[in-house]
Each structure stands twice: as structure tokens, then as C-alpha cells.
Amino acid sequence: MAVSSLFGAKVKRVEDPKLITGQGIYVDDITLPGMLYMTVLRSPYAHAKINSIDLSSALKNPNVVMCVTGKELKNEVNYLQVGWDASSANPPSKVPKRYPLESDKVRYVGDGVAALVATDKYTAKDVLESISVDYTPLSVVTKPKQAIAKDAPILHEELGSNETWNIKMQFGDFTKSFNNSDVIIKEKLINQRLIPSAMETRGVVASYNLGTKQLTLWSSTQIPHQLKKYLSFTLRISENKIRVIAPEVGGGFGSKLNFYPEEALACYLSMKTGKPVKWIEERRENMTNTIHGRDYEIDVEAGFKKDGTIQGVKCKVFCNVGAYYMHFTALLPHLTALMIPGCYKLPSLDYDCHVVLTNIISTDAYRGAGRPESIYIIERIMDLAALELDMDPVDIRLKNFPQSDEFPFTTTVGLAYDSGDYSNALNEVLKLVDYSTFRNKQKELRKQNKYIGIGFSSYTEICGWGPSAGIEATYPKTNAVLGKWEYGAVRFDPSGKVTVETGSSPHGQGNETTWAQLVAHELGVSIDDIVVLHGDTDAVPYGVATYASRSATLGGVAVYNACQKIREKAKLIVAKQFEARHEDIVFDQGKFSVKGLSEKFMSITDVAKSAFVADNLPENVEPGLSETSFYDPSNFTFPFGAIAIIVEVDILTGEIKILDYSSIDDCGNVINPMIVDGQLHGGAAQGIAQAQFEEAKYDDNGQLITSSFMNYYIPTAFELPNYRLSRTITPSPVNPLGVKGVGEAATIGSPPAFVNAVIDALKPFGIKNLDMPLKPETVWNAINNSKK
């Protein structure tokens, strides 16, 4: 793949001028005539029966237009569909259904019981407090083991149990591996619950036209096309009467790839009142009601030979998934298993995972979505084994990597990693940090009672979601409403300017710039002549979404494929113009010409004009110059890398300072290095934040204690380091661009590197494991207990 001046170039983002001048339109910036404001009355109890709701005081208020409860809704709307319910798994998962409002009982603090619309925001907020609901509180469970204990209260009685799914997977023969091992590592690992906390909370404006019976929904979402399907089912209106628009979206990180009750509710109330309805989530509301991430408890056993060769891993996992299945809730515990092998030749894996409902908000995809959990497991295991075997953590990793000539490399779970060179990445990062100098410095400082440590993480992860047939064949049938392809289109207009349509729905990832670079590179058009449309289901008729690092890997490839179709049609048109055979037309540096006769050429703009004038087109070639592509990949892609974090620990207070963050990240070919680096910075920040700062905490009554940024600690610029990034480029053979995806890589790879670094710093104290977040008190306790 030849690198042009634009593919691989640092190009300033075309998205930025509106954003840096405050002209970007986010959902709360939208005002429509006659717009009403919606608020949702939410349960103060984590688990309770709803006996009655008295709306009279609300209805008395002249500014309140309409109120609705779950009971009334149940006759008119369907439940909320999810993207993955695993009901066809073997054994099948139970599926806890969720409705836009609950009618019989509430299952977490925040569960909606009524919604109202008023003519102004203040009335809508004030009146909520006057609605009285009679609840009978029930006992509450907030942890999985508590929820499956005898006599635990059952959240969904019709399911009979709070354990919805027991995922049991065995690859290879763990018992044999166990017997072959010289040492067995045993540890309990916690991957704690996180709150995604995009800077823009969720929000919607729904507008139903009583005359045309068309519904338009603006939503701060990552999945506009999927929302069309979901709304169609829930609201019982046909999909072709629905338009969904994702305006500027202020971050998502997975928390907005979902179908939320408020989206359905706002649409319903707009349909009933004939007026636009706006709902904007407050931050406390967001922290309680927008999906959380992670929350796994893992008992791990791993067998190793004396020389460090890994034999097998056994995991018993409890996933605390909250009160309902939402979009990908059920997928993640399954997906985690598939990436536990990480970068290693792992002979066997035994995975026993209990997916358990509790009286808190659901978990779902949050940057990494199941894979941070996998890499945390294997990368901590590597360090635990290195400690046990008195091996260098670098050596134990090098020992177990497949070599670059062993790719595509099929792991014990049956995934074929497309390409990789893990040894090279790790060795390169050692150079970056000057490893041997570090170890000497560490030794010297220990003599002075000062403690620094280095932690490594070799990561790979599964991206480019995904091959539709392959997924259905490998996994249980998903009952998904949409495949896993992506859509792209390239359309010339008669003046020769280009509009690109993409089913990707970016919210910060810079796809408008990157796709413009791609199209400019492929067709020789100036970037200034390209507009990229996304997020509006009327402007872009098909799409799946942005998540699972599938933008470049699928969305970009679809656009690329559309460009190839354009080139083919252009060649036919040029051939007719130049009275040549179409096989003799070449395209180089933006010019179509007959091979060997380059002085006579047509630019793509010339071709476009000609295509629309249509006075000299070949037979069987229609006028116009626009092509579409639905790209369904043959496989996933697997970016990889190595991260090294150096920390200093104050052993008197437990405070940790990051002295250095270095990484080699390989996402295959790079279209815009500036944008790729930005994704790595942001990903690393969230990974470090998980390792050091963030933790969603509930009390025993199911109340979220960490319900604001005052005590849910999102780091500022002061807490975070600079990220010293470097790259290797190992193109993916899966797609013609050779790209692998990068959006989640650093969030997946960095938490174990941080924890490994702190454990390494505290090696003289004999501390083997610490749970995230590594608060100063956690470290201080461990040090004090070790002295005893």
C-alpha cells in the first residue's frame, strides 16, 4: 500500500473550527418552537414494589402538559430491545427485560416510574417533587455473591434467579496443564466498577409531526441507526417513519451506545402531545442511570513451568451486571474470556463466569468493553508468576510470545490474531525507558529507603467488530437486530465536489478528517472539496455505529471500497472519452490517462462533470458518479503493544507519582498520526484513572455514594503524566487499509502496567497484589501490614 502525502499525514481536523468557536450544536443547544421539557420521576429505593402513583398534584399545575406512568405505557409500548441477549447460548442466558418505565417494581435507585412534560424546565423539575408514590421497600442486594445466596431477593421473579447466565468455557485441557505445572499462582483480582463520565451527559429532543406521522429524534448517541430499529420496535411505528440524528456528541466511550428509556419516553410523549420534547440529563442523574463499566471479581489460577512457560489459566468470575440487560451487558462477560490469552501461547483456559443481577445500574460497554478485564487478568498473572519464579517480568513475557512469523496466530480460544510482533514491541519499549539503567537506579534508591518501580503490560485486543457470519458461527446466536458490517458512500456532485457518507458515528475521533484524507488520497480530490456526513439517518441511510474500535477498520474501509468503485466507473468513462480500452486506463497522482500517454488526462473532477452531463457515456453506464459499499470484514483485527509505567511510592503516605509513561503501540497503518496519538493519550488517561483514582461505590441500600465529581475522582491535568509514545507498524492483512483500530488500546493495556509498577516498587515489602484503584490508603495499609 503506497503511502501518499495524505495517508499518514498530520492534518488539522476539519471538525475543529466550529468547536473552538463555540458553534458546535450539541443536543442541549437545540430549541424547537413549542418545545416541552421532560423530567423522569425516579425511585429512591433500590428495590421496591410500586403500589400506587398519585399524579394529581402534577396534573393540577397549568404548565404541566402530560404525565405518564409505567402501567399506562405497558399497553402502548414494547420493552427495550438489546444488542445481545445470549438467550440462544448454550446454556442460554435468562434475559431480564427492561421497559421505558417500570410498572410493578423498581430495581435500582433511579429506576423510572413516571415521566412528565411541562412548558418550562423549572416547572418540570419542581413538580416532580410533588408526585407521591407508594412503595413497599424490598430487601436489596448489591453484590453478586449476596444476590445468589439462599433467600436473596429476586429482582425479576419470572426468571427465578438473579444469576442469568453461567458461562462455562473450556479450551485445551486445564487439568493436564495444572499437572504439568511446577508452580500454581492463585490470586483474587478485582476489576472495579467505573462510571464512564463523558463530559456531555445524555440528552434527547424528540419531535413527532402529527400530520406526516414522522418521528425525529436528536440524541447524544453513538448508535443512530440502531436506535431507529429499537425505536421502531418499542414504539410500534415503522422504521421508515423514523429519523435519528446524533448532533455533536460530547464523548461517549461506550456509555452512549445504548437504547435508554428516556429516548423512548421522549418520543412517546412527543407522539402523544404533538410537540417537541426535550430531556437533558443532569450529572448526578448520569452517574446513577447511565451504564457503568467493568465490575468483575475474578479468582484466578495459573500454572507455569519453572522456566516461565505458561501452561494454563483458570478463572472463576462473578460479573455484577446490575438490574437489567442493556445493549451489550451480556456480551462482555463472554468476550472477556476470548482475550484472556492476551499476547501469549496459552495451552489451556478454563472460564467459569457467573453473570448476576443486583439492585444497581447495569454495566455495559465502557472503553475496552470486556477486554480491559482480560488483559488485566493475564498481565497481572505474568507479574505474579515472575515474582513467584524470581524471573524478570520482561523475560517471562518474552518466553511466552508467539514469534512474528507464527502469524496469523490462532489462540487456544480459536481466534486468529491477524498480525503482530510482541517481542519487538516489548524490546522497543525497554529501549525507550532505558531498562537496565532503571534497575540500577532502583537498587540505589532502595538503599536510601526510596521506592520506585516499573510495570509492564504487553497487550493485544480484538477490534473491528466484526465479521457478521463469523460472529454468529462462533458465538451463540445473538438475536441482534443488525449485522456487524459498516456502510460507506462517496458521492460526487455535478460541480465535482464530494460528499462522503459514513455509518460511523464519531464523537471526538476525528473521522471527518480521516475519511477526507482517505478520499483525497484515493481520488485525488482536495480535502477542502470533501464533506463527510454522519450521524443523521436521513443523510446516511445505513450504518451500524461507532464502538469496539470499528471506525477505521470498518467505516474507513467501507469509504475506501466506495472509492475503488468510483475509480472503476471513472475508468470506464475516461476510456470512452479517450476512445481507449478501459483496461488501458491508469490512475496516478489524481489523473486518469491512457497507459503511456500521460500528457492527456482527466482529473476525477473532470470525470464527475462528464458523468453528470452524460453526453458521452459508455453503454450500460448510468449517469452520475456515486458509489456505496457495505463492508463486512473477514476477521477481527488485533492491535497490540507494550506499555511501561514508572512510579515513585511515598511509603509514609502511600501516595503514588507517575514518573514516566512510555509505550509502543501498533495499530497497523496510520492514516492521521496526530489523531491516533490523541486516542492513545485519552485511552491512557482513562486506564490510569481506573488504576489510580476511580471507583463507583454503593452503600448497602443501593445508594450510589460516588454520585458527583466531588467524590468520583476524574483526574485533572495535574494528576496525569505526559505520554511518551512510539510506534511499530505491522499492517493488518484483514483489510486493504492495513489498519487495526486504536481507540481502546491504551485503556486496555495501561491499568495492569500501573499496578505492576506499584507492586514492583513495593517488592522489598513482599506485597504481591493490590486492588484498583490504588488509593494512598490501600498502599499504606499494605505496607504497614507487611511489616508485621
Next chain:
Amino acid sequence: MYPKSFEYISPTNIDDVISLLDKYKEDAKLISGGHSLIPLMKLRLVSPQIIVDLNNVSGYDNIALNQDILSIGSRVTHHEIEISNLLKEKCYMIPEAAALIGDPQVRNVGTIGGALAQADPAGDWGSVMLSLNAEFAVKGKNGDRSIKSIDFFKDYYETDLTYDEILTEININAPDKSQGGAYLKLERKIGDFATVGIAVQLSVKKNHIDNIGIGLTAVSNTPIKAIKSEEFLLNKQITDENILETANITAQNSDPNDDIRGSAEYKKAMVKEFTIRAIKLAIKRCKRD
């Protein structure tokens, strides 16, 4: 995010402010920077019927040195204190503490008087003023009075101020050149409330502690003065053992809660550790004889 309804007034005369506060008593709240009250109102944790705004009253916004008394007007912002050359020269601990309050934007608006009157036990100013034996000038319907800082803080969010009284000025005996001070704050991240905070102001004479004031943040229901620690260290020789013992006494006499920022056990241990560090730093900053 949306406060309940209330009525608002912003007088230009301090006597009018006082008469309004006296008239409406517990139904009214005074705002200066508003960055303690308004966040509570937005969460509807507090919903006063009347807000009296101090910001259109002129004055009470100076930092001055008058005959060995350092005066800080109650309406001076944390930022103005942070950048004050006079305070950096005369009492470094004060701008040092100011820089640790909230964040830059909050410091542009929040005032020292408002923060002290709020009496949040985790507020940074209380311990600083207690360590300096500051006195607070107060104006009310019965005229002016001065409250010693040690008598000012009564309980969580409760001070000695009556409904009608307004804190107008903070007065400190200007430390002489032989004094040094330090304010250290342990926080989970910058801008957070203190897990623990220690203010130490002292002077050294012939390798003995000649003068000592210690205040603690976030370890009780009010900011507290570590009187027993001060009594112990006063006139003692500067040795590691004496500093350690002072730290032990300070920790023993603190009474922190278990909360999201840490367990009581951890906080007490941090009180001890930070007392040692603050004393040593304060000593280093003295210009010795």
C-alpha cells in the same frame, strides 16, 4: 442543577445587609463568593427563601499591614490572597494555603470571609487562622466586635456569628522575620477537600521553638487548634524526638471520621506524618537568629 425559587437582594450599604439578615433570620442566607452556598442550592440540599448578596457593598476587600497587624478584608478572594506579595513576604503560609483551595476559577470568586463563615471542617482557612491566633472583626446590629478564632468555630457549619452578623476583617499579628510557617494538605486529587490538612506557624530561637501555632483541617467537627501539641513543643529544643512526640500528640487529639477520603486510622496516621513534615518545613523557612 436547578435551585428552588427564592428572593434576592443586593444592597450597597452594609447596614442594610445587617438589617435584612436580622429581619429574615434563618430564612435568609448571605452570599459573598457564593461558591459554598450555590452548589448546595443547585442540589437542593439547602433552599433559603432569601438571598442577601454582599457583592455590591464596597470595601472589606483590602489586604493591608497596619502597625504590625495584617488585615485581610473578608471579601478578598482566595486568588487575591494567593498572589499577594505582601502576604508572601509577611506570612507565606497564607498564600500557600490559598493556592490549595478549590481550583483557579473558584479562587477567582470565593472569598476568605465566606469560607470562614461557612465553617466547613474540611475548609482550609480555619486551621490556618487558628495556627496564627487570628481574630475576626465582625459587624452586626449591635455594632462591632472581635471574635478570637479559637472561639469562632462551634460545630459543623456553625460559628459564633448571630443571624445579623457579618465577618468583615481577619486580623493577624504580623509574624516577625524569625517566624516560618507551612500549610500542607493531603488530597486525593488537586482541588479536592483535604483528607487531612495541617497549618504550622512557629519561630525559632537558639534552636528552641519560641512560638508555635498548629491548626488542623478535616479531623473533627470544626477546624481545630492543636493546643496540647503547641503546649508540648513550646520552648522545647528542636530534635527529631520532640517533633515526633508533637506529631503523636496531634494525631491522638484529632478525631477524624471514616469517609470516602479515608478511614479514621489512616487519617490519624497522616495527621502524624504531615505534622512532622509541616513543622520541619516551617523551621526551614524561619530566618534564624
Next chain:
Amino acid sequence: MSNKILTPKKNHNIKLKINGINYEKEVDSRLLLVHFIRETIGLTGTHVGCDTTNCGACTIILNGKSVKSCTMFAVQANNKEITTIEGLSKDDKLHPIQEAFWEEHGLQCGFCTPGFIMQTYNFLKENPKPTEKDIRLGISGNLCRCTGYQNIVKSISSASKKLDK
């Protein structure tokens, strides 16, 4: 002591200047300044990202100082001068801070960006030649979830050099 009747009120008439333009409006006491700017005046570049004065997305310049407009009432802005993000560029020409953020990829989703830019505007006025540590402290009242801050720091450093010329 004055003899006039002092009556607290729910509704107030306020006069203020925003981005060089004079406004006179009726406001309810409880209307937050950020909502006044966004909804009464229609300048939606200033954003709301939290409800506890932490995130800084609502940062504006009020009488020359950066403040979090979510933690003030509109009525408190009476007789004051405000600059919002929309007031930074003049006649289609970007302010050097805006240019720097664009060049250095100091934004991704853009939601926190106006708040960062306005805080930077105040910060660089007071610290024209900041070190990296100064910058990281100077923006510690603003949260970003996308960028990991490194490019924001670079943007501010670059802006300081542009403004120094």
C-alpha cells in the same frame, strides 16, 4: 441607616455587556448565569458538564476573571462585562489560543473546549510565560475526558508563544 424599603424580589431587571453587546433582560433570581447565557441570550458555546462546580465546561470571563458561570446567578452579573467563547474571535479571525488548540489537536469531542479556552485566556494574561507545571495547575479546574490533557497543555504552551510575539 437608609430609610428606603429593602424588599428582596423574585424577578429582576439586569443590564450587562456580553461580547461587546449590551443587553437588558428580566430574570428570575434562581436563573443560573450559564442558563442565562445559553437560553436567554442564545449563546450556546458555553456548556454545562456537571452539577457540582467541578468540570469547568461553563467557564467564562466576568469582569476580567475566569469564573464558572454555573455557580453564579444571572442577577449577580448585573452591570458586569462578560466574554464567552463566541466573543474571542474577531471578524472571522481566530484568537491565537483557538489557533493553537486547532494546530496542536487540543480537542476531540469539543464539549469541554470552550471552558478550557476561556480559562486559558485568563491564565495566560496572568502567566504569560508558564512552565508545563504552571499550565497543568492553571487548568486544574477544567476536566477533559477525551484528550488525556497532553495536547491541551501543548496548545496552551503554543498559545503563550503566539501571544508573546
